[in-house]
Amino acid sequence: MAITSRFVTYVSGFYLKAPIYACLASHSHSPSASFSNMTVSLAALLFVTAVAVPIITALLLLSSAKKGRPGPADGCRRLPPSPPGLPLIGHLHLLGRLPHRALRSLAASHGPVMLLRLGRVPTVVASSSAAAEEAMKTRDLAFSGRPGLLMAQSLLYGGRDVGFAPYGEYWRQARRVCALHLLGPRRVASFRRVREREVAALVARVRRDAAADGEANLSDALICYSNAIISRAAFGDGDYRLDGDQGGEKLRQVVADFQELVLASPMREISPWLGWVDTLTGLESKTRCTFEALDGLLERVIADHRNRRSSGRHAVLGDGAEVADDHRDFVDVLLDVNEMDEEAGFQLETDNIKAIIMDVFAAGTDTSSTVLGWAMAELINHPHEMRKLQAEVRAAAGGAITEDHLDGMPYLKAVISETMRLHAPAALLIPRETTEDTELLGYHIPARTRVVINAWAIGRDPAAWERAEEFVPERWFAAGDALLDYSKVGQDFRSVPFGAGRRGCPGAGFAAPTMELALANMLYHFDWALPHGTGAGGDVLGTPALVDVSEVFGLSVRLKEPLILVAKPWSG
Ligand code: HEM
DSSP: OHHHHHHHHHHHHHHTTHHHHHHHHGGGSOHHHHHHHHHHHHHHHHHIIIIIHHHHHHHHHHSOOOOOBSSOEETTEEOOOBOOOBTTTBTGGGSOSOHHHHHHHHHHHHOSEEEEEETTEEEEEEOSHHHHHIIIIITTGGGOBOOOOHHHHHHTTTTOSSTTSOSSHHHHHHHHIIIIIISSHHHHHHTHHHHHHHHHHHHHHHHHHHHHHSEEEHHHHHHHHHHHHHHHHHHTTOOOOOTTOSTTHHHHHHHHHHHHHHTOOOHHHHOGGGHHHHHHHTHHHHHHHHHHHHHHHHHHHHHHHHHHHHTTOSOOOBTTBOOTTOOOOHHHHHHHHHHHHHHTTOOOOHHHHHHHHHHHHHHHSHHHHHHHHHHHHHHHHOHHHHHHHHHHHHHHOSSSOOGGGGGGOHHHHHHHHHHHHHOOSSTTOSOEEOSSSEEETTEEEOTTOEEEEOHHHHHTOTTTSTTTTSOOTTHHHHTOGGGGOTTSTTSOTTOOTTOOGGGSOTTHHHHHHHHHHHHHHHHHHEEEEOOTTOSBSOOTTSOOOBOOOOEEOSSSOEESSOOEEEEEEOOO
16 A cells, blocks of 8 residues: 555656646747646646546556565576566656655665666666776776657657767767867867856846845856856857747746756656556646747747858858857857768758757756755855865955966865765766666676666765765865866766766866856855754754755756855955
8 A cells, every 4th residue: 555655646746747837838828828728737637636546556456566586587697686566667666756865775775786667667777886887987888878768859859969869870970069069178168258257147146136135046046147158158149038038037947847858757658558648647738838949949049040150240160170269159069060060971950959959958057056056055054164165265366256266276176076976966867778788797787778877876875985975075185186177077986977988978077167166256255154044953052054955856956945045245
């Protein structure tokens, strides 16, 4: 019965939210469309509650749980151990609302390599640094596939992006373009002015909020900051918005919807005969609305860039050489690459360009703002470390912090490394798929098995880290200077927030100055505290209240509650 009720919670947790999503997405359309969507969604809600959940529950009750299997065999080869599962849903009910935590608990009983069945999908979960190193270094090629996730297919032009593209020639070429032309060191440096302008806007916003009522909603301000940087880098200075968008709010909502949807598991992925649930809950209509809104925007942006190109108003690369003062945005670069690489036999169609830009939004916005939110929360909860970082930042500059100051701030880098060790935003990375039969820590892993790497659990592994659950930035100095440069992905498999290997994040070098500049400026310009009477754990005996570090799981695992802080301007 307990198992059944947990499954109902799982179904309702995701699917009862879906109708609300559909209503939100419909704001970009006519009021009547919005109303009819809401009506369909309410009907769907009633239907799912009254009919679908009881049917599925009955099916589960009719079936009995399978016994756990320590190392089932595939022929004579040993498969990883599995916990007991249920018919139909396998181990889905064990994931709960915070799958990274649930998977770590399961790994404590079943080992660092487990085999789960999520609906129909056999999934291997790697939870130790040794398993991560074997998968992303020693046997990198065999673990470099991505599963054809249904939502990614629907939202990313059938997987014509980089992050969700299957391993193969298209991915290799698109990844090269991304790593070399969009996210290489020179291109990242070319966006320095964008970052410095947006960080000045962030500081001004916090100052304004603090002057108005003494408190700043830092979560909101950080999302705006990282969205603005990616928008400017991708689209340039044009003011591209969705229809009737005030202050970019609608675009922000649609990007947030996109990020939430892209890794969602529709019912039809669990079992094709449950596909009708996705229609009734509004998941399908929300996916369609979100895709259409972003596709329409990208069409306009690309058409506008093409017009400017045909009228000669853009900078171009000469003979493949970098232009010294190159301010081209990602769309310009992708259109240039398209023309140059046509001769090299690689063609980027308009849909590929749109998919790659969507990738950059999905991968680059939420992740950076989430790390910044966690860093501020940890620093508030660790005042000694906050003062130490403030001393470093304030000693380095006599005014606003620019990118020239960042190299002289090792403690800043240690704080960000430590934040990502404890709070890898992509807690389970992006799912992978084996491209061939292979092995992991001695277990046989068949081709086309889904692979999840629990970066969150690896960062907190007590076998790899002393005081693993504590925030101790100093540990990164003991680990050696080389590891302080966290943007060099794949150096230390005890902390893998960017993944590693062929599929490792190509955007770490872009994310690093974005995060460092913001954190340094926030600590330079303000002294921070929790508003009186808020936070968790404070008591009358004088124990200070702490930021509530409850999490919510998504494309990024972020703070459940918005980070509202008192910001007191510092005048030196
Ligand atoms: C703190 C910031 C960031 C974190 C923690 C992060 C993390 C990740 C992770 C965990 C993966 C999957 C790696 C794997 O499977 O091994 C990934 C992939 C990717 N990231 Fe990032 N990322 C960040 C910022 C960015 C930025 C700023 C961009 C682009 C502007 C970006 C672009 C990508 C792309 C295109 C991929 C797909 C790579 C592939 O599949 O070949 N990321 N990222």
